[in-house]
Amino acid sequence: MSSTNSLTSEELGSPAQRERRQRILDAAVALSAKGGFEQMQMRAVAERADVALGTLYRYFPSKIHLLVSVLGQQFEEAYLSLVRKPIPGDTAADRVMFVLGRTTRSLQREPNLTEALTRAFMFADASVAGEIHVVEVHVTRMLMAAMRNSRDATTLQPTEEELAITKVVGDVWLASLVQWVTGRASAHDVGASLDTAVRLLLR
Amino acid sequence: MSSTNSLTSEELGSPAQRERRQRILDAAVALSAKGGFEQMQMRAVAERADVALGTLYRYFPSKIHLLVSVLGQQFEEAYLSLVRKPIPGDTAADRVMFVLGRTTRSLQREPNLTEALTRAFMFADASVAGEIHVVEVHVTRMLMAAMRNSRDATTLQPTEEELAITKVVGDVWLASLVQWVTGRASAHDVGASLDTAVRLLLR
DNA sequence: AACCGAACTGGAACGTGTTCCTATTATGCA
């Protein structure tokens, strides 16, 4: 597994390069959505994105880097869509459950894509730290926004307790998703696990 | 990835077969301990266990099946060693932390082996459900024994609440281990995460 | 416009997990 980072769209000079990068990400999404982790094959991504295999590897140093980058982009969109309106719910627990439920349902609408992204995330090693950090930041922001119920939650310093709870909820969420994508838990089970965890943590 | 299960030692007829199976598991442990997931290569396992590659695949239908089977065996040993004496600690939280701390330290003593086993566990798909279930049973038993502080904890029916807490703790444990083996968290971070989760859950 | 270095193309090649095939050996049964 390569040790360098994926190219971010900021550090890409020309518009043509940014377009190429986005074509690659789009191709990865399309192929993952069709056939999951195994069928998202690097040669197929390159062909669909209309770039050479070597170019694909210049932009994303491995299949895992590519998929975790996709995940980061998906969560960024989810976060932006989420904070457009105030989060409904009277208590922190209600709001966190709203966010978890909404995001989980959205993931479950594209099971193959979610399988590919989740497995890549879990399989990633230290070289993918940068891409993973992006995902973690978005998840933390989403949950923090729910706990705070305020659009400027990111500007206030979170308390230790809030961060701890956020981390546990994130861990449970991830573990549940893994169980779901590997067929060891149903969609309902995921909801129940999150419900239980939030109830235990935010009481 | 194959869809059949690994051969368990019970369903293996001859003693020679049981020995072969154990030689394979031992070889997998040795090679994983030396070089982690990537260096535990199927050809090397077959050679070290003195079986043909095809035979290795007859016993374990994939590298993931093999590693998760190893994990099951390791947890079985850990469980048996644990329940030999009463678990120290006055409260459920103390005893759960004792078990988590002890097991985690033991895993961290063989970082490469733990890396291989954890990544295999996280990467496993639905076809590995049987092997994964074995692991889950042992983990649940260990944590339940700690919460109950009684050797016959397995015979009593656990309450819903106990099961829910056990599941959340297990999820956090796994997520922390993943972060540790992928270099995204230190050994100390793992302890701190577990400490926090147990404190939040068993208060 | 000519030039230079970086980026890209197309494709071969390599490594490792996995599959497959044939010859040989072990096992259980009559």
Place this chain on the structure above:
DNA sequence: TGCATAATAGGAACACGTTCCAGTTCGGTT
């Protein structure tokens, strides 16, 4: 003991992630 069947050995072959290379194109500089 002799036979039928299953299990194993040995190794070729395949798939896909990854690397590498020679030739071509692109973008900026003078």
